[in-house]
Amino acid sequence: QQQVKQSPQSLIVQKGGISIINCAYENTAFDYFPWYQQFPGKGPALLIAIRPDVSEKKEGRFTISFNKSAKQFSLHIMDSQPGDSATYFCAASQHGSSNTGKLIFGQGTTLQVKP
Amino acid sequence: DAGVTQSPTHLIKTRGQQVTLRCSPKSGHDTVSWYQQALGQGPQFIFQYYEEEERQRGNFPDRFSGHQFPNYSSELNVNALLLGDSALYLCASSLKVGYGEKLLFGSGTQLSVL
Numbered sequence: 755q756q757q758v759k760q761s762p763q764s765l766i767v768q769k770g771g772i773s774i775i776n777c778a779y780e781n782t783a784f785d786y787f788p789w790y791q792q793f794p795g796k797g798p799a800l801l802i803a804i805r806p807d808v809s810e811k812k813e814g815r816f817t818i819s820f821n822k823s824a825k826q827f828s829l830h831i832m833d834s835q836p837g838d839s840a841t842y843f844c845a846a847s848q849h850g851s852s853n854t855g856k857l858i859f860g861q862g863t864t865l866q867v868k869p
Numbered sequence: 870d871a872g873v874t875q876s877p878t879h880l881i882k883t884r885g886q887q888v889t890l891r892c893s894p895k896s897g898h899d900t901v902s903w904y905q906q907a908l909g910q911g912p913q914f915i916f917q918y919y920e921e922e923e924r925q926r927g928n929f930p931d932r933f934s935g936h937q938f939p940n941y942s943s944e945l946n947v948n949a950l951l952l953g954d955s956a957l958y959l960c961a962s963s964l965k966v967g968y969g970e971k972l973l974f975g976s977g978t979q980l981s982v983l
Contacts, residue, residue, distance in 0.1 A: 760911075797873070797959050797974030798912065843911050856902070856925050857972065859911030 758846050760860030767867050773831040775863045777844035780825065784846040788857070789818065789829045792841045801842070802829070834867045841865070871895075873962050873975035881981045882950050890945040890978045894962030900924075901943040902972065903935060904959040912959055918943050947980075955982045 760777045767773045777787075788803035804811045804818040804827065811818045817830040831838055841864050845857040874893040882888050894901050900919045904912035914927035918937035932948045941962075947954055958978045963971040 795976065797961075797976050799974065800972070845911075856914050856917065856927070857912075859913070862909070862911050 758844060758858050758860045760844050760863060762863060763861070764864045765866070767834045767865065769834065769836060769867055769869050771834050771867075773834045773838070773865055773867070774828060775842055775844070775865075776826065776828045777846075777860050778824075778826045779846050779858075781846070781848070782825070783848045784858075786847045787818070787820065787827050788845050788847075789816075790843045790845060790859075792843065792862075798843060831865075834865075836867045836869050839865055839867050873960055873973050875958075875960050875975040875978050877978060878976070879979045879981075881983060883983050884950055884952060886950050886982075887946065887948045888950060888980060890947075890958050890960075890980070892943045892945070892960030892962075892975060894941050894943070894960075895973050898962035898964055898971075898973070899941050900963045901937060901941065902961045902963070903943070903945050904961065904974075905929070906957040906959055906977070908956070915945070950982045952982050955980060 758777055758779050785806055789801045790798035791801045792798045802813050802816045802818055804820050806822050809820050815832045820827045841862045843862050844860040847857050872895050876891045902917040903915040905915055906912040915929050915933055916926040916935055917924050921937045934946045937943045959974050961972040961974045
């Protein structure tokens with residue numbers, strides 16, 4: 755019940771295209787869903803996050819879509835650029851001061867944007 | 870602001886040895902969480918320290934232990950190293966309020982166990 759399943763494992767997109775990464779969770783107590791971007795040799799960096807009271811959140815070229823009934827959420831990268839080439843992780847956590855900092859991560863998606 | 874600082878950046882040990890990894894949180898942050906990231910996998914939560922006490926622990930054996938100092942910096946200790954302990958060890962700092970979105974990760978320590 756603590757798992758977060760992410761797909762696809764890898765993704766190749768042409769410059770200017772849309773990159774879509776999907777995640778599914780089982781624990782209905784999860785109430786915070788962030789996406790992290792990780793470049794080689796670096797730690798994950800928060801990209802965008804959503805709470806289950808909204809179905810979509812957009813920040814620049816990055817959009818999270820959230821489907822509470824299906825227990826799924828996805829990351830859309832519009833107008834993908836070569837600089838977006840990185841590994842992307844979805845994650846989930848459960849509210850409560852005792853759970854601060856405990857993120858459950860997906861397995862990751864390696865995105866390559868071809869020029 | 871230097872953000873989260875981890876040392877060393879790389880480390881090579883042999884099976885059975887013990888290792889200590891260090892983390893300095895972002896200025897103003899009071900909580901440190903440690904994660905293990907195996908090659909090609911997502912980070913896995915090891916434990917979290919706040920007010921110098923372990924507050925939460927993931928599914929890791931007692932060989933993994935930690936400490937938080939009064940200045941909020943933290944150490945991760947791993948005893949009796951196994952080949953399977955080879956991974957990138959990430960430290961993340963935060964303020965102990967609200968959700969996990971306040972997490973700021975360091976660049977990690979790459980541990981190789983031979």
